[in-house]
Amino acid sequence: MLEADQILKVDHSIHQGDIGGHRPRDVVATVTVDSVEQVQEVVRAAAQAGAPLYPLSTGANWGMGSRFPAVDGCTVLDLSAMTRVRVLDLEHGYAVVEPGVTQAQLASALEGSAWMLNVTSSCADTSIVGNALERGDGTVRSRVRETLAFEVVLGTGELLTTGGLDGRGRYHGTVAGPDLTTAFVESNLGVVTAMVVSLVRRPEAIELAHACFEPDAFAELAEVVVRLGRAGLPTVGLPRLRDFFLVPSDAPADSYALPGTADPQQLSLLIPLLGRREEIRLSERLIREALTSVPDAVSFRTLDAETVPAEHPMYYRALMARGIPTCASLRRGLGVSDCQVEDTALAWLMFMPLIPLDRESMVRAVDILRQAVDRHTTALTAEFNIVSPHVANMVVQIAFGRNPESTVRAHALRDEIRTLFAEAGFPTYRSNIDHASSELAIRQDALIAPLGDLKALFDPHGVIAPGRYLTTAAR
Numbered sequence: 185m186l187e188a189d190q191i192l193k194v195d196h197s198i199h200q201g202d203i204g205g206h207r208p209r210d211v212v213a214t215v216t217v218d219s220v221e222q223v224q225e226v227v228r229a230a231a232q233a234g235a236p237l238y239p240l241s242t243g244a245n246w247g248m249g250s251r252f253p254a255v256d257g258c259t260v261l262d263l264s265a266m267t268r269v270r271v272l273d274l275e276h277g278y279a280v281v282e283p284g285v286t287q288a289q290l291a292s293a294l295e296g297s298a299w300m301l302n303v304t305s306s307c308a309d310t311s312i313v314g315n316a317l318e319r320g321d322g323t324v325r326s327r328v329r330e331t332l333a334f335e336v337v338l339g340t341g342e343l344l345t346t347g348g349l350d351g352r353g354r355y356h357g358t359v360a361g362p363d364l365t366t367a368f369v370e371s372n373l374g375v376v377t378a379m380v381v382s383l384v385r386r387p388e389a390i391e392l393a394h395a396c397f398e399p400d401a402f403a404e405l406a407e408v409v410v411r412l413g414r415a416g417l418p419t420v421g422l423p424r425l426r427d428f429f430l431v432p433s434d435a436p437a438d439s440y441a442l443p444g445t446a447d448p449q450q451l452s453l454l455i456p457l458l459g460r461r462e463e464i465r466l467s468e469r470l471i472r473e474a475l476t477s478v479p480d481a482v483s484f485r486t487l488d489a490e491t492v493p494a495e496h497p498m499y500y501r502a503l504m505a506r507g508i509p510t511c512a513s514l515r516r517g518l519g520v521s522d523c524q525v526e527d528t529a530l531a532w533l534m535f536m537p538l539i540p541l542d543r544e545s546m547v548r549a550v551d552i553l554r555q556a557v558d559r560h561t562t563a564l565t566a567e568f569n570i571v572s573p574h575v576a577n578m579v580v581q582i583a584f585g586r587n588p589e590s591t592v593r594a595h596a597l598r599d600e601i602r603t604l605f606a607e608a609g610f611p612t613y614r615s616n617i618d619h620a621s622s623e624l625a626i627r628q629d630a631l632i633a634p635l636g637d638l639k640a641l642f643d644p645h646g647v648i649a650p651g652r653y654l655t656t657a658a659r
């Protein structure tokens with residue numbers, strides 16, 4: 185247990201709800217800090233007392249555990265009051281941000297500049313640091329591709345910088361020798377107190393290519409998406425094959441839940457196009473040609489993101505493509521008017537596996553989901569984010585009614601598909617508080633013991649986020 189006088193603020197009453205219906209964790213206290221020195225102080229005190237800490241940036245890890253630690257008995261280390269944009273380098277296009285800096289805050293600091301932020305479709309008040317540490321995906325690219333460096337407080341209280349960020353907070357780019365930046369993504373090796381994030385150069389034009397299809401056309405559409413993903417269009421947007429709603433075949437409609445925006449009759453392909461106008465014209469032509477081979481295309485259009493009117497269904501997607509974060513897509517999906525989502529009527533679980541970018545794997549993934557949806561009489565939404573020419577980050581969203589029976593079914597569905605996907609060779613790329621501690625065992629890679637050694641070195645008392653991926657290795 186931490187001594188109260190060693191910390192800035194202890195709040196035992198902070199709301200601990202969870203949109204995912206996970207088993208509530210027993211939280212000792214919530215400690216809010218607003219400087220690196222305070223983080224060091226709290227970590228040293230925790231190490232001395234052997235009291236585990238669970239760091240959060242803005243605590244909106246919705247669908248994966250929200251603010252709950254992975255295990256019982258932690259003190260939540262709330263970093264949301266660390267809101268400094270320490271550096272905004274508009275010449276070289278990067279920012280050094282603290283954990284409490286939100287998408288809205290950085291996007292507004294960039295207004296009118298030559299740079300913009302790659303934004304997610306989660307709430308505008310979610311963090312950049314927490315999202316990067318969870319390997320999140322933005323509208324334009326994966327967050328991990330723009331995560332350049334970290335400043336970290338280790339479990340010993342020492343400060344470490346990675347990726348060419350020096351001890352004085354200046355960023356030089358990655359210098360000679362090994363670099364540990366990605367070791368802090370999806371791990372519990374330390375508390376991240378700052379991050380260097382690469383910004384997106386504001387292009388001459390931004391458009392959205394948007395096509396809708398009958399769900400039966402999925403296999404043919406997957407083929408085209410694979411071709412486009414491998415071709416590498418002369419634009420930088422992240423293609424998403426999305427809105428694939430799978431509902432139980434023979435169950436009454438009131439036995440499962442769907443997001444407010446669901447249309448199970450259509451799936452869509454959304455590709456933000458960012459670049460010079462002539463590059464966009466070329467991409468648009470390539471996409472249009474590729475899509476002609478897909479039967480049952482319902483529509484194809486391109487929209488200028490700058491001029492999409494507010495009442496248009498693609499308005500919020502257009503804002504996001506322009507680097508303007510918006511809570512609208514989250515709120516519309518959950519049917520709520522603000523982002524206090526912990527008590528919404530609709531609960532929400534996420535499952536995120538990595539799928540090789542080929543038609544056979546994508547079809548297999550959907551087949552597994554379709555059968556599981558029937559077995560658990562629970563609907564879900566599937567999305568493929570084409571993050572590279574090699575793989576897709578799949579996002580499976582399971583919406584369910586907030587009652588004990590639906591919660592059990594939704595969690596059983598996620599547990600089962602996680603196992604089936606792992607057996608099919610589709611491991612998880614982003615986990616949740618129930619499964620994070622066993623992800624490495626599923627991976628079965630030879631690095632587990634050395635990673636445990638690193639944990640023992642950086643966090644010898646095991647106080648940073650126990651249960652979040654790494655444990656000290658038993659040799």
Ligand SMILES: Cc1cc2nc3c(=O)[nH]c(=O)nc-3n(C[C@H](O)[C@H](O)[C@H](O)COP(=O)(O)OP(=O)(O)OC[C@H]3O[C@@H](n4cnc5c(N)ncnc54)[C@H](O)[C@@H]3O)c2cc1C
Nearest residue numbers: 240241242243244245304305306310311314315320321376
């Ligand atoms: C409808 C909906 C849409 C969504 N859309 C997207 C999307 O488009 N893209 C996307 O990526 N996600 C999306 N999400 C998921 C989620 O809301 C976001 O990823 C969000 O950014 C995570 O919350 P956060 O930034 O507050 O991170 P936090 O909850 O603060 O952090 C996430 C985890 O990282 C660890 N952590 C956080 N900060 C630190 C630190 N400083 N040091 C060490 N460890 C730390 C903790 O274990 C924590 O649990 C969506 C969720 C919903 C419900």
